[in-house]
Every structure is written in C-alpha cells, then in structure tokens.
Amino acid sequence: MKPNFSLRLRIFNLNCWGIPYLSKHRGDRMKRLGDLLNMESFDLALLEEVGGGPGRGGPAGGSPPGRPQAGVRHLPAGVERAGLPAPEAEAAARLPRRALLPEEFTQHVYTLNGYPYMIHHGDWFCGKAVGLLVLHLSGLVLNAYVTHLHAEYNRQKDVYLTHRVAQAWELAQFIHHTSKKADVVLLCGDLNLHPKDLGCRLLKEWTGLHDAYHETRDFKGSEEGCTMVPENCYVSQRELEPFPFGIRIDYVLYKAVSGFYISCKTLRTTTGHDPHSGTPLSDHEALMATLCVRHSPPQHTPDPTQGPAERSRLISVLKEAWTELDLGVAQARWWATFAGYVIGLGLLLLALLCALAAGGGVREVAILLWTPSVGVLLGAGAVYLFHMQEAKGLSRARAELQHVLGRAREAQDLGLESQPALLLGQQERDGGEEQ
Amino acid sequence: MKPNFSLRLRIFNLNCWGIPYLSKHRGDRMKRLGDLLNMESFDLALLEEVGGGPGRGGPAGGSPPGRPQAGVRHLPAGVERAGLPAPEAEAAARLPRRALLPEEFTQHVYTLNGYPYMIHHGDWFCGKAVGLLVLHLSGLVLNAYVTHLHAEYNRQKDVYLTHRVAQAWELAQFIHHTSKKADVVLLCGDLNLHPKDLGCRLLKEWTGLHDAYHETRDFKGSEEGCTMVPENCYVSQRELEPFPFGIRIDYVLYKAVSGFYISCKTLRTTTGHDPHSGTPLSDHEALMATLCVRHSPPQHTPDPTQGPAERSRLISVLKEAWTELDLGVAQARWWATFAGYVIGLGLLLLALLCALAAGGGVREVAILLWTPSVGVLLGAGAVYLFHMQEAKGLSRARAELQHVLGRAREAQDLGLESQPALLLGQQERDGGEEQ
Numbered sequence: 001m002k003p004n005f006s007l008r009l010r011i012f013n014l015n016c017w018g019i020p021y022l023s024k025h026r027g028d029r030m031k032r033l034g035d036l037l038n039m040e041s042f043d044l045a046l047l048e049e050v051g052g053g054p055g056r057g058g059p060a061g062g063s064p065p066g067r068p069q070a071g072v073r074h075l076p077a078g079v080e081r082a083g084l085p086a087p088e089a090e091a092a093a094r095l096p097r098r099a100l101l102p103e104e105f106t107q108h109v110y111t112l113n114g115y116p117y118m119i120h121h122g123d124w125f126c127g128k129a130v131g132l133l134v135l136h137l138s139g140l141v142l143n144a145y146v147t148h149l150h151a152e153y154n155r156q157k158d159v160y161l162t163h164r165v166a167q168a169w170e171l172a173q174f175i176h177h178t179s180k181k182a183d184v185v186l187l188c189g190d191l192n193l194h195p196k197d198l199g200c201r202l203l204k205e206w207t208g209l210h211d212a213y214h215e216t217r218d219f220k221g222s223e224e225g226c227t228m229v230p231e232n233c234y235v236s237q238r239e240l241e242p243f244p245f246g247i248r249i250d251y252v253l254y255k256a257v258s259g260f261y262i263s264c265k266t267l268r269t270t271t272g273h274d275p276h277s278g279t280p281l282s283d284h285e286a287l288m289a290t291l292c293v294r295h296s297p298p299q300h301t302p303d304p305t306q307g308p309a310e311r312s313r314l315i316s317v318l319k320e321a322w323t324e325l326d327l328g329v330a331q332a333r334w335w336a337t338f339a340g341y342v343i344g345l346g347l348l349l350l351a352l353l354c355a356l357a358a359g360g361g362v363r364e365v366a367i368l369l370w371t372p373s374v375g376v377l378l379g380a381g382a383v384y385l386f387h388m389q390e391a392k393g394l395s396r397a398r399a400e401l402q403h404v405l406g407r408a409r410e411a412q413d414l415g416l417e418s419q420p421a422l423l424l425g426q427q428e429r430d431g432g433e434e435q
Numbered sequence: 436m437k438p439n440f441s442l443r444l445r446i447f448n449l450n451c452w453g454i455p456y457l458s459k460h461r462g463d464r465m466k467r468l469g470d471l472l473n474m475e476s477f478d479l480a481l482l483e484e485v486g487g488g489p490g491r492g493g494p495a496g497g498s499p500p501g502r503p504q505a506g507v508r509h510l511p512a513g514v515e516r517a518g519l520p521a522p523e524a525e526a527a528a529r530l531p532r533r534a535l536l537p538e539e540f541t542q543h544v545y546t547l548n549g550y551p552y553m554i555h556h557g558d559w560f561c562g563k564a565v566g567l568l569v570l571h572l573s574g575l576v577l578n579a580y581v582t583h584l585h586a587e588y589n590r591q592k593d594v595y596l597t598h599r600v601a602q603a604w605e606l607a608q609f610i611h612h613t614s615k616k617a618d619v620v621l622l623c624g625d626l627n628l629h630p631k632d633l634g635c636r637l638l639k640e641w642t643g644l645h646d647a648y649h650e651t652r653d654f655k656g657s658e659e660g661c662t663m664v665p666e667n668c669y670v671s672q673r674e675l676e677p678f679p680f681g682i683r684i685d686y687v688l689y690k691a692v693s694g695f696y697i698s699c700k701t702l703r704t705t706t707g708h709d710p711h712s713g714t715p716l717s718d719h720e721a722l723m724a725t726l727c728v729r730h731s732p733p734q735h736t737p738d739p740t741q742g743p744a745e746r747s748r749l750i751s752v753l754k755e756a757w758t759e760l761d762l763g764v765a766q767a768r769w770w771a772t773f774a775g776y777v778i779g780l781g782l783l784l785l786a787l788l789c790a791l792a793a794g795g796g797v798r799e800v801a802i803l804l805w806t807p808s809v810g811v812l813l814g815a816g817a818v819y820l821f822h823m824q825e826a827k828g829l830s831r832a833r834a835e836l837q838h839v840l841g842r843a844r845e846a847q848d849l850g851l852e853s854q855p856a857l858l859l860g861q862q863e864r865d866g867g868e869e870q
Contacts, residue, residue, distance in 0.1 A: 105838055106608050107831055111544050116820075125820070127827060132612065173541050177567065180616035364799065370806045378813060385551075385560065392562060396542055403540055 006294040007137060008265075012042040013188035013252060015148065015284040017234070018051030019122075024234060025279075026051070033281050042288070044135075046146040046188040104134040108174050111393040112163045114150050116386065123150050123160075130171050130189075132178055140260070140293065143182035147171055147189040149199070155242075162328030164192065165321055166397045168199030172206040173400060183260050184293055185209065187253040190227075190284060195248055202321050205314045206404070209253035212264040212289050221269030222246060227285040231272030234283035252289045261296035264289055311412055318405040325398040332391035339384035346377035441729040442572060443700075447477040448623035448687060450583065450719040452669070453486030454557075459669060460714075461486070468716050477723070479570075481581040481623040537568040543609050546828040547598045549585050551821065558585050558595075565606050565624075567613055575695070575728065578617035582606055582624040584634070590677075597763030599627065600756055601832045603634030607641040608835060618695050619728055620644065622688040625662075625719060630683055637756045639688070640749045641839070647687035647699040647724050656704030657681060662720040666707030669718035687724045696731035699724055746847055753840040760833040767826035774819035781812035 017023045018030060037045055107129050114123040130147040149167045150160045158164075168191070179185045187209055193200040195211070203209065213225040222229045226246030230237055240246055256262040268288040273280050350373050356366035452458045453465060472480055542564050549558040565582040584602045585595045593599075603626070614620045622644055628635040630646070638644065648660040657664045661681030665672055675681055691697040703723040708715050785808050791801035 102838075103842075104612075106612055106835055108543070109546050109828070109831075127824065177539075177541055178612040178615075180613075364802065367799070367802050368805075371809050374806050374810060375813070378810070382817075389562065393544070396544075400541055403537075407538075 004295065005138065005140070006292065007140060009044065009142075009291045009293070010040075010042045011186070011188065011252060011289045011291060012037065012040070012045040012286065013047070013146075013250060013289075014045075014282055014286040015048040015190040015250060016050050017282040017284065018049050020051055023051070023283075029279075029281055032279075036281070040288075044144060044186075046144065048146065048148040048190045102133040103136045105132060106178075107131045108170075110149075110167045110170055111396070112166050112390060114160055114163055117383070121151065121153060128167065130174055132174075134182075140183045141181060142184045142186065143175075143179045145171075145175055145185070145187040145189070147187070147191070149190070149192045151192050161198075162324055162331070162394065165199045165202065165324050166328070166394055168193065168203045169206075169321060169325075169397050169401060172203045175207050175209075182257070184256045184262055185254060186291070188251065188287070190250045192249050198317070198320055198324060200251075201317045204253070205310075205317045207253075207255070209255050212252035212254065212267050212287075212291075213248070216264040216267040216289075218266040219268075221267070222271045222285055224248060225267075225269060227269060227287065228283065229272050229285060232280045232283060232285070233272070234280055250284055250287055252287050254291060256293060259296065260293055262291060262293045265292050266290045308412070311408065315405065315408050315412060318401055318408060322398060322401045322405060325394050325401065329391050329394045329398060332387045332394060336384050336387040336391060339380045339387065342380035343377060343384060346373060346380060349373050350377065439730065440573065440575070441727065442575060444479065444577075444726045444728070445475075445477045446621070446623065446687060446724045446726060447472065447475070447480040447721060448482070448581075448685060448724075449480075449717055449721040450483040450625040450685060451485050452717040452719065453484050455486055458486070458718075464714075464716055467714075471716070475723075479579060479621075481579065483581065483583040483625045538571050539569040540567060541613075542566045543605070545584075545602045545605055546831070547601050547825060549595055549598055552818070556586065556588060563602065565609055567609075569617075575618045576616060577619045577621065578610075578614045580606075580610055580620070580622040580624070582622070582626070584625070584627045586627050596633075597759055597766070597829065600634045600637065600759045601763070601829055603628065603638045604641075604756060604760075604832050604836060607638045610642050610644075617692070619691045619697055620689060621726070623686065623722070625685045627684050633752070633755055633759060636752045640745075640752045642688075642690070644688035644690050647689065647702050647722075647726075648683070651699040651702040651724075653701040654703075656702070657706045657720055659683060660702075660704060662704060662722065663718065664707050664720060667715045667718060667720070668707070669715055685719055685722055687722050689726060691728060694731065695728055697726060697728045700727050701725045743847070746843065750840065750843050750847060753836055753843060757833060757836045757840060760829050760836065764826050764829045764833060767822045767829060771819050771822040771826060774815045774822065777815035778812060778819060781808060781815060784808050785812065 014033070016030070016033065018026055020026070023029075109127055109129045113126075113128045114121060116124045118124065128148050128150060130145055133144045133146075135142040135144060149171070150164050152158055152160065152164070171187075175185060175187065185207070187207075191200060191203070193203075204211070213219065219225065222231075223245040226243075226248045227250035228235055228240065229246035230240050230244070235246075252264070252267065254262050254264070266289065269285045270281065271285065350370075353366045353369055353373060357363050357370075449468070451465065451468065453461055455461070458464075544562055544564045548561075548563045549556060551559045553559065563583050563585060565580055568579045568581075570577040570579060584606070585599050587593055587595065587599070606622075610620060610622065620642070622642075626635060626638070628638075639646070648654065654660065657666075658680040661678075661683045662685035663670055663675065664681035665675050665679070670681075687699070687702065689697055689699070701724065704720045705716065706720065785805075788801045788804055788808060792798050792805075
C-alpha cells in the first residue's frame with residue numbers, strides 16, 4: 001500500500017420497509033430505490049428489511065452452484081449480481097460497483113428476538129441478523145456490517161428492551177471477534193435504538209465505533225439527523241407525538257485501526273420524500289455518507305480516547321447492561337415457572353374432565369371443555385420451553401458481559417496505561433504493531 | 436516473543452454425558468472427573484454436555500456483577516473460578532490453571548439443531564453451540580474452540596444429516612472469521628461425525644485444521660482412536676454392532692499460522708473405563724493430547740498443502756455440501772407447503788364441525804372431534820413456521836457456500852499460485868506478513 005494511500009467511499013443505508021403484503025406501495029418504492037441506486041454512484045448500499053415473498057429472485061429450489069443468487073427484482077442488474085442472500089435475511093447488502101464484490105460474507109442470527117406469541121409485532125418470525133462483508137480495497141481490509149435490531153413498539157413500557165440490549169451485545173461481540181484483522185470497520189443499520197439508549201451506548205463503548213452524525217462537519221438533512229420523521233407520509237404521526245422532529249434510530253458507525261484515519265466528509269439524509277419524485281422511498285429515511293480513509297502514522301503516545309474517563313464509562317455501561325440482562329433472566333425464569341404451574345393445573349383439569357365425561361352427568365360440558373384445556377396445556381408447554389431458552393440465551397450474554405466487566409475492573413484497579421487498549425479495541429493495538 | 440519460543444500444552448477433552456435425570460451415575464462420574472482434573476495437570480479442559488439442573492452453581496437470579504459464575508459443583512475449586520457459563524451451554528471449557536484464564540470468551544449458538552417434535556431425541560431443546568476462548572500465552576494468541584454437534588441416531592436413515600452439515604459449515608465459518616488474529620487455533624469437541632463424513636471433511640478443508648489422531652506419532656488408547664467403544668458399559672452395544680472397534684466422533688483438531696509450528700507429541704484416550712477406578716467417566720472416551728507450539732521461519736515458498744490437488748478437494752467437498760443443503764432446502768419447503776395444506780384442510784374441517792354441532796344430529800361426535808382438529812391445526816401451524824425458518828437457515832448457509840465455491844472456482848480457473856492461500860486460510864498468509 002502506498003504511503004499516501006487515500007480512499008473515498010460513498011455509502012447508502014436504508015431500512016427498505018419491504019415486508020410482503022404489509023408494506024404499502026412496496027413494488028413501486030423498490031423500483032424507485034433501484035433507479036436511485038442506478039443513478040447515483042454509491043460504492044456500497046447496505047439495506048435492511050429488503051423482504052422476500054413475491055418478486056423474490058432465483059428459481060424454486062435455489063440456483064445451481066456457481067451461479068449467484070438473484071436478489072430483489074427491481075434493484076438494478078449490477079446489484080442483482082452481487083450474489084447475496086438478501087431475500088433470506090432481514091439485513092442485506094448490495095454492491096453497486098462490480099469492483100467491490102466481497103471477498104467473503106457471512107451472517108449471524110441473533111439468539112433472542114422477541115416472543116413468538118406476539119404475532120401482531122412479527123419480529124420473532126422475521127429472524128433478525130447481522131451480515132458481514134469482507135472487502136479488500138487496494139490492500140485495505142474493510143469489514144462492513146449491516147444489521148436490524150428488534151423494533152420498539154412502546155417506549156414507556158418496552159417489553160423488548162432486554163432482548164434489544166442482548167442483541168446489541170451480541171452485535172458488539174460479533175464485530176469485536178470478527179474484525180480483528182480489519183483495517184476499517186463500518187456498521188450501518190436500523191438499530192431501533194435512540195442515540196442515548198443503553199444498547200447504543202453499549203455497542204459504541206465496547207466496539208469503539210464513532211457516529212457519522214456526530215463526527216461530520218457537513219450534515220444536510222432532517223432536523224437532528226432523524227431517520228423517522230413526521231414529514232414522511234408512511235410514518236404514524238401518533239407514535240412520533242412525543243418527538244416533534246422525529247427519532248434517530250438508523251446509523252452509520254465506523255472506526256479505523258491505528259495506522260489509518262477515517263473521517264466522514266459529508267452526511268445526508270432524505271427528509272420524508274424521495275430526492276427525485278417526492279414520495280418517500282420507505283417509512284425510514286435513507287442515510288448517504290461520504291467516508292474518507294487515509295494512512296496516518298501509528299500512534300505511540302497514549303490515545304486520549306482510552307483514558308480513565310472512557311474506561312469508567314465502559315464499566316458503567318457494562319454494569320447497566322448486566323443489570324438489565326439479570327432482570328431479564330429473572331423474568332424469563334418467572335414465566336417458565338408460571339407456565340410450569342399452568343401445565344400442572346392443566347393436567348389436573350384434563351384428568352377431572354376425563355372422569356366427568358366417563359361418569360355421565362355433565363358429559364357434554366366436560367367434552368366441550370376438552371378443547372380449551374388441551375389448548376392451554378400445549379400453549380403453556382410452548383411458553384415454558386420458550387422462556388427456558390430465553391433464560392439460557394440471556395444468561396449466556398450476561399456471563400460474557402460479566403467477564404468483560406471483570407477484566408475492565410482489573411484494568412481500572414491496576415491503573416495501567418497499557419490496559420485500556422486491551423479492553424477498548426484489541427485490534428487497534430494489534431493494527432499498530434503491524435505498521 | 437523470543438525466537439526460540441516453545442510452548443507445551445496438555446489438553447483434555449470429554450463429552451461428559453451430564454444430562455440431568457437422564458445420564459446414569461451423573462453425580463459420581465462428575466465427582467471422579469473433578470478428581471481426575473485436580474490430579475492431572477492439564478492446561479486446558481474442554482468439556483461438552485456438562486449439563487445444568489440439580490447441582491448447578493450460582494445463586495438464583497445469577498451472581499452479582501464482578502463475581503465469576505460458579506460452574507459444575509463437583510469440579511475442582513480452581514476450575515470453578517474460571518467464570519464460564521458452563522451450565523448454560525452444551526459446550527463448555529474449564530481452565531484448571533489460574534494462569535490460563537481467558538482474555539475473552541464468547542459463544543455462538545447454531546441456527547439449526549434438529550426438530551422440536553423429535554422430543555425423544557431432545558437435541559433441539561439443549562441448544563447446541565460453539566464456545567470460543569481467546570488465550571494470550573507469552574505473547575502467543577491461542578483461540579480454543581469447543582463444540583458439540585447434533586447427534587446421529589440412525590446412520591442408515593439419518594434425518595439430521597443436513598442439519599449436521601449446516602452446523603459443520605457454521606462452525607467452520609465461525610472459526611474462519613473469528614481466528615484471523617490467532618497464532619494457534621484449537622478445536623475440541625464431540626462432532627458426532629465419523630472422520631470421512633461430509634461435515635468433517637468440510638470443516639477440515641475450509642479451516643485447514645489437522646487431526647491430532649492422524650498427526651501424532653505417539654498414540655495410545657482405544658483401537659483406531661475410537662471415542663465410543665463397545666467396552667464402555669454405558670454404550671448401547673446394539674448401536675455399535677456395525678462397528679466392532681467402535682466409532683471415532685470426538686476430536687482434537689489444530690493449526691498454526693505461518694511463523695509457528697504446532698505438533699501433537701502424544702495422544703491418549705481412555706478405553707472404556709476411568710484410568711484410576713475402572714468405571715467409565717462418561718459414555719464417550721476422554722481425549723488427552725500434548726501439543727507443542729514453537730517458532731518456525733515464515734514460509735515464502737509455495738505451501739505443498741495448498742496445491743491444485745487441495746484446491747480441487749475443497750471445491751469437491753463444497754459442491755457436495757451445497758448439494759446436501761440444497762436438498763435440505765427443498766425438503767424444508769416441501770414440509771412447509773404440506774403443513775400449509777393441512778392448515779387449510781383443518782380450517783375446513785373445523786367449519787364443518789361447527790355447522791354439524793349447531794345443526795344438532797351428530798352433535799356429540801362433532802364436539803368430540805373439535806379437540807383433535809384444533810390440535811392438528813395448531814400443530815400444522817407450528818410445523819409450517821418451523822420448516823419456513825429451517826428453509827431460511829439452510830438457504831443462508833447454502834448462499835455462503837455458493838460464494839466460497841465461486842471464489843474457489845475463480846482461483847482454480849486463474850490457476851494462480853497466490854490464490855489458494857486466499858481461499859484456504861486468509862490468516863495463514865496474513866500471519867506470515869507479520870513476521
């Protein structure tokens with residue numbers, strides 16, 4: 001790599017709101033999105049909620065080996081050739097430039113993602129995931145992540161808070177463990193988290209990612225960078241009532257290892273309507289960022305972003321997340337125990353109904369009560385199993401958090417200058433060693 | 436790191452058969468396992484099926500932050516302090532030496548793991564996973580993985596074959612993407628795969644891991660290195676009938692990046708009984724390996740293990756796995772479609788029964804048929820949902836395989852000498868660059 005190496009990347013991110021049968025004007029919006037991506041020369045388009053169903057590409061039974069799988073029908077031809085399994089996941093990436101075909105890609109499905117009995121919310125059925133694309137650009141390794149976390153339906157009484165925190169931790173850990181050789185890390189997506197929410201702080205503190213909205217000096221778009229705005233005709237005005245400017249839940253986050261410098265030259269958002277036709281592309285606003293990566297001398301002086309203040313901020317957010325997950329574990333176990341009692345009672349009731357039906361008397365009533373009893377029994381069994389699995393998943397995340405917290409506290413107690421790097425970004429130190 | 440760096444690691448691996456209420460003499464065996472690990476000086480004990488339930492450590496609701504979570508009660512005190520969430524997962528690691536406390540750890544739960552309606556097999560309920568421990572040993576980064584894949588209950592008609600291949604691929608991808616900065620990679624576990632099975636070949640070809648049993652010159656233990664042997668009193672003799680010596684399904688696999696050399700000095704297995712008391716520790720045999728890691732000059736000559744023969748072997752195994760997953764996707768979709776028809780018929784039947792019950796006549800029979808109808812309807816709904824998710828998971832793995840296959844074929848077509856490294860172990864090349 002040349003010492004005066006410099007790279008300019010134009011990034012596009014959008015939650016496409018592409019749920020088959022449910023999202024309004026889906027076909028038309030997807031077509032306009034395709035036209036926009038064809039017209040503008042983005043290097044990387046990271047899309048969420050692309051959706052499958054009607055219009056899904058690829059023959060039934062899958063494409064033969066060696067032939068890239070087709071994507072969303074209305075995206076431009078060059079985009080379709082990227083060979084990514086967009087229709088199969090909640091998070092997908094499109095690479096408009098042929099030169100940017102990924103070296104590698106993989107996906108990680110979040111262990112916890114809401115509750116199957118919350119059918120009207122539907123997140124559980126979609127299967128939220130994080131996708132990773134490894135790109136090699138003139139010798140630079142770029143890890144681009146795209147994700148979509150569980151939605152927030154009621155901010156006052158958010159029953160999905162614990163799952164979203166667990167997902168944010170799983171995302172942070174996935175990035176942490178898979179980006180150790182990357183020079184630049186980019187994360188785009190719909191996090192369903194406000195900037196000061198626990199999950200967002202946890203993600204940023206543990207991965208060291210920076211928020212393009214805060215970093216750029218050239219921002220144009222919606223007020224306060226909001227990505228769900230009241231001007232958008234697809235957005236429920238009632239839900240946005242407490243937020244006059246809207247909410248910011250979609251992000252462009254990035255970082256570079258020591259030896260590289262990354263900055264956000266410009267950041268744009270749509271403002272409730274397509275830049276060309278006027279009608280919105282989605283119920284979310286699109287983010288368009290121009291990032292600039294260049295060589296910088298490796299830093300041997302202590303990094304001011306890894307001081308004691310940052311360390312205690314990390315410890316504080318880890319503790320907060322640990323407490324949230326611990327509450328979640330207790331609640332999941334409570335539900336499993338409750339379901340266990342219901343199973344016991346249901347079995348007793350069934351035995352009683354059998355006896356009544358055999359003995360005559362209220363036979364018809366007894367038989368009539370069989371159906372709801374069996375239903376309750378099966379339902380309680382499913383609830384028991386689900387919450388046992390939930391408790392297991394939350395305990396797992398809690399144990400990981402606890403380990404990191406223990407290490408962070410050890411570093412704080414030691415007060416060593418060399419320790420924070422170990423905690424706040426292994427790869428940054430390692431990247432520096434390579435220079 | 437000194438140029439004459441050399442490290443000796445004593446590894447212990449065992450599937451503990453620690454399923455609460457189901458595994459025979461669990462308490463006694465766990466106690467003896469603890470005694471053995473206390474007596475022998477292993478550096479790393481990687482255990483599967485440690486189990487939770489009665490005897491699970493840690494107070495209800497979890498330990499407070501900062502205090503390591505307790506593990507299996509009967510393991511030695513030093514082991515309990517490792518702070519790993521063993522009772523919560525299928526795969527766990529114990530670090531008998533305090534000096535080997537992990538720098539980091541995380542877990543990845545496999546997306547697919549059998550069928551919930553196969554209650555008698557139970558794998559779905561356990562939640563199979565791969566655990567990763569990152570250890571820093573005198574400047575060397577060791578990534579130790581421990582896993583347990585879905586069991587094989589009928590080799591002639593193996594309904595779980597596709598899921599096991601998908602798990603092997605997910606495991607290989609997890610290792611591939613999380614070990615890019617590791618100097619040494621170690622994988623132990625119960626793969627439930629015979630050495631020549633598709634999943635085993637896929638894992639070894641894509642990760643470049645070597646089998647300790649084949650590599651060592653000093654092996655002592657069961658015939659052909661088998662880890663389920665007829666001499667073990669807990670093993671079903673009927674199931675092992677086609678295999679007079681037993682089967683080899685537990686492994687110690689390893690590799691080192693260029694610049695390091697790893698070899699297996701000795702490999703031992705138990706032979707159907709505890710080395711001290713005579714009664715087996717588990718229904719599986721334990722593996723005990725002594726590995727030696729030392730510096731070696733980085734190789735600039737083409738690696739003989741990455742020649743055209745190896746490349747075509749990789750392509751062949753990727754094709755085989757792709758075909759298996761493709762069949763799995765078709766089958767999952769068939770089941771989902773079938774369940775869809777059953778739902779339709781069930782709804783029709785329910786409407787008919789309502790009409791009959793309202794009209795009188797065979798009223799009692801109609802009411803009596805309600806219960807099975809509702810049951811069938813709910814069951815078909817669950818089957819539909821499950822197989823749709825299964826098809827999604829398999830499609831995701833198939834898309835990843837397809838991408839790797841495409842890249843491997845491109846490299847083969849180009850016939851470049853530099854390409855195989857890109858395919859057969861990115862980190863080996865990268866590791867070489869660092870020297």
